[in-house]
Amino acid sequence: MVDFLNPTGWALALLQMLLFSAGAPLLIAWVKRIKSRLQNRRGPSLLQPYQDLRKLFGKEAVMAHTASPVFRAAPYIVFGATLVAASVIPLLAIELPTTAIADVIVLVGFLALARFFLALAGMDVGTSFGGMGASREMLISALAEPAMLMAIFTLTMSAHSTNLSSVIEHVLDAGLLLRPSFLFALLGLLLVAVAETGRIPVDNPATHLELTMVHEAMILEYSGRHLALMEWAAQIKLMLYGVLLSNIFLPWGIASRLDAGSLLLGLVVIVAKLAVLGVILAVSETVVAKMRLFRVPAFLNLAFMLSLLGMLSHVILEVGA
């Protein structure tokens, strides 16, 4: 049980939020680096995203005449909601007060809140690109969310709890088990993560091609610190999904006690896991081509089928009479 009055726990939760915001640009840079290497390029330095963010924060934020207060507030709301969502996920240690308060449905809710304001901001100025991007984002997320929730329900049914730290504890307690339901849930969540974070084959984060862009179309009107916050939030979202996947399905190494040694081990292990996940993402993005927007429903349909099969195989094979 988590001690809510323990100041170390809260300090660690704060530290974890800082780690999320500080580590996210590095993860993006790592993925870019590996991708460049695979394409026989040298690639930018690992510190490039930090320099980009610093540059953007130093610039003046230009606003369109037609922009409403929603447009002005959206970057702060999107960034805040994403950061709070990140604090729900156990990064280094399981028993943190923030992860004990909120469960996984709250996490999905925070992400949906961020996405809602992102789409509103895209439509606010009234340019055609913004509206187009917002409608595409809504199409993708409306199809991705059921798949994600179905995969998460599969996990929570095994652990008998919707709280992420209890799920992780359950997986740790059970030891090495080959569960068909977890395998399918992992595959389904991987596809959802690719769609939600706007990576290839659903969206290409590296281009501003008007025919294909989704996320970039929504933030096209932003500049200066607003743009910096939007991009930073997108980077945190990628790291959030990476940590979610690696800590739920392969939780070994995460600290279950709050002492320096196990926390340090947790840090090393999560960095290694994210590095491996980044390599997998970069390789898959190099091998797979961006698909047409009208193929995305089929892609997410596959994700939903995988999650549904995870649920079915949990009921039939793991619980069944």
Added chain:
Amino acid sequence: MNLMHLSLLEQTMLVLSALALFLSFALLAQARLTTMVHLFAWQGGLLALLTAVVATVGGAHHLYISALLTLSLKALLIPWMLHRLIRRLQLERHQERLERQALVMMSGAALVIFSYWVVLPVARLELADTRNVVSLSLGIIQLGMLLMVVRRQAVAQVIGFMSMENGLFLAAVAATQGMPLVVELGIAFDVLVAAVLFGVFFFHIRESIDSLDVDLLTRLSEAEQEKLASEAEGDA
């Protein structure tokens, strides 16, 4: 049933059978014939691996022979024959989009749930620890049947038929440690002969109606078709 009571090999069995069910869904959704054949071959390979695992778990050595048989027939020989057929019929680039794909997939999931419900009383018999695989295999059989219903392409229907047989085989292996070797040999060669016969039939169908779309078989004869055509001309 608690997974923790099963050994690692038995858990592997469950994972393999769940993957075989997933491949049945993939077969249902796949538009390209050549990819369907590949998926079918993978399903056969999974079954062979599963049979070998069951043989190791139960110490039933005759199952190794049937694993070898499954691997050579269902994962190698029959897919190769189907491939050759598709090449000779020049269907390599043939694609058949399913109408209402999401609906078909959902009804597939409903069929799996239905087969679980049907098998529930069977599972209460004290067979093996992994008896729940029976409901998955019934699901594979039903998905194969669904594939034959929703597809119009004759080659796709044959693949559906063969995957139904895969489901039967899975049930036999998982529930009762396999059939007697004689029966198994008989079935294996039945399937092989069926594959050969279907090949001959494909050419006959294509010769008579110039296509492998079985919906065209509802017209009774060429004479009737000509009559219809001349009537249409008369109207004009």
